Amino acid sequence: MLHGRDAQSSAIRDLFDQVRRARGGSLVVCGEAGTGKSALLTQVADDVSDFTVLTCAGVESEVEIAFAGLHQALRPIASRLGALPAVQAEAMRGALGESIGPASDYLVSAGTLALLNAAASERPVLLVVDDAQWLDRASSGAFTFAARRVSDTPVAVLFGVRSTDRHALDRTGLPEIRLDGLEPDSAARLLADWGWAPPSAECAAVIAATGGNPLALVELARARSRHAVIDEVLARGTVPLGDRLRTWYTGQLSRLSGECRDLLVVVAAEESGSPAAVLAAGALLGLPASALAEAAGLVEESCGRLRFRHPLLRSAAYTSAPWQFRAAVHRTIAAVLESEGEWERATWHRASAESGKDEALAKALEAAGATADSRGGIATTAVLLRRAAQLSVTEEGRAVRLAGAAHAAWKSGQVELGRRLLAEAPANPPGAAGVLVARSRGLIALAEGDPATAFAQLSRGAELAKDLTQVVGLLFMAVSAAYDSGRFDDAIEMTRRIARAGFREHGRWLESALDGTLAPSDVEPWRILEAGSALSGEHDAHRWLWPLVITWLGPRPRLADEFGKVVHERLRSAGMLTILTMIAPWLADLAHQLGRWREAEETAREGLRFAVDNGQRTTEAYLAGMLARFGALRGDHSDTRPVLGHHAANAELNWALGLRALAGGDHGQAADRLAALSEPDSGSTHVWTARRATADLVEALTRAERVDEATDVFAAFAPWAERSTLPWARSHLHRARALLVTDECAGEHFAAAAAHLEDLPFERARVALLHGEWLRRNRRQREAVRHLRLAVELFFDLGAPQWTDLASAQLRAAGASSARHGSPGITELTPQELQVARLASQGLTNREIGLRLFVSHRTVGYHLHKLFGKLGVANRSQLRDLNFQE
16 A cells, blocks of 8 residues: 555546546656655556556666667556557567567657557557656657657556666656655554554654664664664664665765765764854865865755755765764764763764764763753753763663663653663662662653552662652652552652651651642642752652642642643653653543533644554543543543553543443442442452542432442442532532431532632532432422523523433433524634644744644645634634633
């Protein structure tokens, strides 16, 4: 299957449709080696069963054999030569080797056209001439002569030719379509077809290094060691070339002088493309600047930077040079950079020239990595530290640097790379190295969907660590692992270990937050952030995660939401993709609680996309479960499967299925699903989620007439809810109690339940529905209508159709109407379109939006075009008048 060639295939199909109407035509398909010209021509030829298909391909070894191409293409229709004028027929027989005698080029060209026309008298003809750059001159002349003269006959002629070696087709004036490298999405699909789906950052690096060349991508996917491919791409931006591409690109280089080829190695090695640095290094190597002029067709200067015409040319120029010369080039570039004060880059080039061990150089790379990390270049840090590990003299130094590289890879979203780096490290090194290896192993395990192993590694690292800030950081992440794996008691124990380590206030805050008893006065994220300066450095993500997770679990969701937006922007600008994805469930949950359901789904889907791309399976599972819950409330019945060992994700999923069954009237099924959240061996046991779903469980049990079970559930829930500071917990306490009492006290409890929900519209709507239903059953219709109408309004505005229908049915039963107007155009936007619309309404350009959403500016333009139509606006300035917050 061809990827990314829809436009070119469509152009050829249009030509075929034209030919079927007896209007012939020609197209030249041009492109670099490996861009898929032959594959495209083969596919379109196979797709036309109603054509007579004639094919030939130029062969370099036959370029001097006259009429070799003509013989290959026209032999199948040679039986029609009798229909040609005698002089043309005789010339064609001579060209095709059926007779001996002179044949002028003109007569052969005219005879070729006549023979094609004769064949087309019965059915359309398609002539495919591939590798036209290697056709013999006589055949090329005959084919192009015919191609320019088929407009009145049902004949199509397709040429395939390399764009850098066109020769005979240059002056024909034939229309052409070009095959460039594949766009990233198409290139990724091609790799996947060949069984390779690297994480997004690594995939993007491979695609950039190949320029999206399909043949290069396929050869890399078939490589024996894909890891070696990734390592070379990340370290130098080059890729190993297969035989066909190496022959082609080194062939272009071989035509140059030795001095020019050597200077191109300098261009390939000097990654910034600085002409001054290249020429200065060249001069030190004795290479004149004039040598670069010879490579004008291979290297170009754009925006003050030297660039190879194609990334594969850079790979060919660099990898075809002997190692000794490449090392000399790197040392020379390092000297130039040092003279300009660019010490970090100079260090990398010196490391690239070193083949043995060098502890001083390893330390210099380590320092360069720390600098890169502080500037937000976390992915670069991983590469620098890995090279430092390779240069390390001691095993301890090697282990420390590999663990640091793995940690940087984890932070930047390269989880697979982090796992590979840890595979190179000792299993249980002593001392500081053991702490760092345990930390990285724990974080990688957490990302890869094994929170139980993550907890074991992180807690072990905390036991080994001597530095208190390290201890607290490891315990903090161990809390997260315990939470995800449903080990609530272990999570609480970790918070107490934090307090015992000397950070009493932080331990108390986190324990209270997990227990739902955090005092509102303690929910001051900026105060917690300031206090966190003792725990971590300015650039450590933990400093921002502490206040966010504490406030997410605390009693002031609106304040947590506002702070979360600040943290999101901070992490995004720092390039911490893994941690940015980790907080997506928290931010999505806050937006959902506050009634911004579309934004919540948008946040969760974006986080899910990053999690899938970067191999963060724990977060992927959690977000998938959360999206299932969000969808269930909207009436979406999409299936989501449980994930072994991930209790938090499975709890979200069972909650979703329980809510779906509850809204659908299957109260017994709802009760069973929701009860599983507290069953020890269910695989979805999760204390926090079970507490949040308790009122739903009590409702399901009472509606299923399992009142004794409902009473037991409430009895277990009430002591915690009575001491909790969370608004929803207090509301759920009264809501559940109202369902279990049979006297007038129920109304008081419903009123009390509603009093705590100013910021939580779905919770308000649930209370209003139950209260209104109770009032209606007690024949207090007027009061019932007021509550039920509020429920309908809130459910409708949130976009919960099943719940809207339930409230509407109760409202009609109370004798009132529930008519509502249709939703505005904003509700028709997809989550991605809503993101784009919101950012565009804030005045961001397409490129700025693309950087925020990690998509191309062209994709942003595509979404804007679609959403303008849905919203009925003509330009982006009109977006400022619309409200995209709900």
